[in-house]
Amino acid sequence: MKLKILAFGIVKDIFGGPEKELEVEDSVNVGQLKKVLEDQFPEFKKLKSYFIALDEEYAEDDQIIHNTNEIAIIPPVSGG
Numbered sequence: 001m002k003l004k005i006l007a008f009g010i011v012k013d014i015f016g017g018p019e020k021e022l023e024v025e026d027s028v029n030v031g032q033l034k035k036v037l038e039d040q041f042p043e044f045k046k047l048k049s050y051f052i053a054l055d056e057e058y059a060e061d062d063q064i065i066h067n068t069n070e071i072a073i074i075p076p077v078s079g080g
Contacts, residue, residue, distance in 0.1 A: 001026050001067050003033075009075040011050070014043045024065075030054070031061030037073075048076050 003022050007015045024036055030052050038044045051074040052059050058074075065071065 001028070003065065003067060003069075003071055006070070006072040008072065009077070010047070011073045011075050014041050028065050029061065030059045030063050030065060033065060033071075034061070050075050 001024055003024055005015075005020050005022060007018055007020065012018055022036065022040070024033065028036075033052060034044075044050065053072045053074055054063065054065065054069045056070065056072075059065075
C-alpha cells in the first residue's frame with residue numbers, strides 16, 4: 001500500500017521536502033510505520049520524540065493505517 005506522509009519542522013529536512021510517499025505492507029499500524037521510517041531514515045532515531053497523526057489526531061502505536069488516512073509526522077516542539 002502506498003502512503004503519502006506530510007512532514008513538519010525538522011521532518012521536512014529529513015525527508016528533503018514537505019511530504020514523502022512510502023510503500024508499506026497492507027494493514028500496517030502506526031508502530032510498524034515508525035519502524036519503517038527509522039529504517040529508511042535513520043535520522044528519526046536521533047529525535048527525542050515524534051508523533052504520528054492520522055486525520056489530524058494523534059495516533060497510538062497499535063492503530064491501523066489505511067491508505068485513505070491523512071498521515072502527518074509531528075516532530076518535537078520547543079517552547080519558551
